[in-house]
Amino acid sequence: MATRLPPPKRQKLDNGAPRVVEKIERPSPNILVQFVSDDDNTPIAPAVSLPANVTREGLEALVNKLNKDDDDSVPFLFHVNLPSVEGASTSAPTRVVISKSIEDDVLNHSSNSFTEEDVITVHCAPQSVFRVRPATRCSSTLGGHTSPILCAAFSPTGDFLATGSGDANARLWNLTTETPSHVLTGHKGWVLCVEWDALERKVATGGHDGHVRLWDPKTGVALGDAMKGHTKWITSLSWEPIHINASSPRLASSSKDCTVRVWNSSTRRNEYTLGGHTASVNVVKWAGNGVLYSASSDRTIRVWDAAQGRLLHTLKDHAHWVTTLALNTDFVLRTGPFDFKNKKPKSDEEAQQLALARYNSLLAGGPEVLISGSDDHTLFLWSPFSTGQIQNSLKPTARLTGHQRQVAHVAFSPDGRWAASASFDSSVRLWEGRTGKFVATLRGHVGAVYRLTWSADSRLLVSASKDSTLKIWDLKTYKIKKDLPGHTDEVYCVDFVADKIVSGGRDKVVKIWKN
Numbered sequence: 001m002a003t004r005l006p007p008p009k010r011q012k013l014d015n016g017a018p019r020v021v022e023k024i025e026r027p028s029p030n031i032l033v034q035f036v037s038d039d040d041n042t043p044i045a046p047a048v049s050l051p052a053n054v055t056r057e058g059l060e061a062l063v064n065k066l067n068k069d070d071d072d073s074v075p076f077l078f079h080v081n082l083p084s085v086e087g088a089s090t091s092a093p094t095r096v097v098i099s100k101s102i103e104d105d106v107l108n109h110s111s112n113s114f115t116e117e118d119v120i121t122v123h124c125a126p127q128s129v130f131r132v133r134p135a136t137r138c139s140s141t142l143g144g145h146t147s148p149i150l151c152a153a154f155s156p157t158g159d160f161l162a163t164g165s166g167d168a169n170a171r172l173w174n175l176t177t178e179t180p181s182h183v184l185t186g187h188k189g190w191v192l193c194v195e196w197d198a199l200e201r202k203v204a205t206g207g208h209d210g211h212v213r214l215w216d217p218k219t220g221v222a223l224g225d226a227m228k229g230h231t232k233w234i235t236s237l238s239w240e241p242i243h244i245n246a247s248s249p250r251l252a253s254s255s256k257d258c259t260v261r262v263w264n265s266s267t268r269r270n271e272y273t274l275g276g277h278t279a280s281v282n283v284v285k286w287a288g289n290g291v292l293y294s295a296s297s298d299r300t301i302r303v304w305d306a307a308q309g310r311l312l313h314t315l316k317d318h319a320h321w322v323t324t325l326a327l328n329t330d331f332v333l334r335t336g337p338f339d340f341k342n343k344k345p346k347s348d349e350e351a352q353q354l355a356l357a358r359y360n361s362l363l364a365g366g367p368e369v370l371i372s373g374s375d376d377h378t379l380f381l382w383s384p385f386s387t388g389q390i391q392n393s394l395k396p397t398a399r400l401t402g403h404q405r406q407v408a409h410v411a412f413s414p415d416g417r418w419a420a421s422a423s424f425d426s427s428v429r430l431w432e433g434r435t436g437k438f439v440a441t442l443r444g445h446v447g448a449v450y451r452l453t454w455s456a457d458s459r460l461l462v463s464a465s466k467d468s469t470l471k472i473w474d475l476k477t478y479k480i481k482k483d484l485p486g487h488t489d490e491v492y493c494v495d496f497v498a499d500k501i502v503s504g505g506r507d508k509v510v511k512i513w514k515n
Helices: 056-066 102-107 330-335 348-365
Strands: 030-037 048-051 076-081 095-097 119-126 137-142 149-154 160-165 169-174 179-185 191-196 203-207 212-216 234-239 251-255 260-264 269-274 281-286 291-296 301-305 310-315 322-327 370-374 379-382 398-400 407-412 418-423 427-432 438-443 449-454 460-465 470-474 479-484 491-497 500-505 510-514
Touching: 030 056, 030 102, 048 056, 056 076, 076 102, 095 102, 102 119, 149 191, 149 491, 149 500, 160 191, 160 203, 169 191, 169 203, 191 234, 203 234, 212 251, 251 281, 260 291, 281 322, 291 322, 322 330, 330 348, 330 407, 370 407, 418 449, 427 449, 427 460, 449 491, 460 491, 460 500
Parallel strands: 030 119, 234 281, 322 407, 407 449
Antiparallel strands: 030 048, 076 095, 076 119, 137 510, 149 160, 160 169, 169 179, 191 203, 203 212, 234 251, 251 260, 260 269, 281 291, 291 301, 301 310, 322 370, 370 379, 379 398, 407 418, 418 427, 427 438, 449 460, 460 470, 470 479, 491 500, 500 510
């Protein structure tokens, strides 16, 4: 006789419906934790009792609360040293990094001998190792220009400053001594834009005469003749990133003549011209992934393959002129291999490696994203390469609304977490850099806000306005942290490097502000 299998168990029912068996979760135990500094093992505060399942973010907030000497929130890296065990392999881990919680990473770790009764020593390593002090005073007022100052840019190391003016000259300033360095003479009209290459070897200027010029910042001598080709004035300049080309980075220029031109900086020849826009190209940006973005008064943003000069896509969602663009990688692309330690690379190869490491480190949290501002009072957040390849249908990931007048400027914080926009409605708006979510409106100016700049530690935001003032904003309270009056007329340009702020405008003077 064949073996008969037992009948399947009948499902238990409650009033005809399957019975739901609730799992009773064991409550997380309380543990005693001693936070110590990773530098010298000194206690940050007395030992505290807390649930073992407190997240890493919760531990970070708690340490910032306990560390009363610090008025700013500091990101921390936490780890626990494992007790040594006799006979254990020399390759066994000696410490555990807390990525989720102490319960998940330490108590449940298979190779540890901790119990819930032990005092667990958590080592705290601050990740923000430098802080920029807010400027409080004007340390120098430098004359020399005979017309309004239209543009200003620090060199990547912060040692020099370049300014362009309506007097047809650009000037270089030594920021160590806060004195004039060189006068760059050659343009036949207003100098509208100035841009340093990320290794500080050359500075490029673009003028109302339609010419692009290259200069040696050490001598102030022009590197050959002007690069001619544009038929109208230059609106912006952008250098090829150092991590792509360190030995001879190319230069892109946009113009009122509806084109973008890419120049070889060594031969000063035009490699190719990008046409297709039907109105003035207002901004060009060279991205770290090897593409060029151009924004135009024809209401479009075009995405180009910088290697071949080929159009990849056209972004068409704006309803009016697109006047400003920003990438969340702008700061690391601009400063290349130079970080806050200001260590100078010994070769092009080392510079390229350092620049690539900084670029990749910033993008560890997400893809390179673009934000655009327009005269239609709105901004758009774009992520065209979020999956590594360009999508078939490109739409903005977020539409940022709230400004009541034209958007004049937009800038990402160096860490990419925040974006700030300036408008002719006298306000500055703060947005989340990844999602475009509105954070706050910063009010205090009584005239149009023309320009924004961030400190290198992403903690301070500075705005320049038609009302002749600069304002430093407190990003905790969204109030004015410091008002910097001193200019006698509109402030057109501002830049921030190390702990110095430089501004210039209609009153024809350069002002240097510091703590």
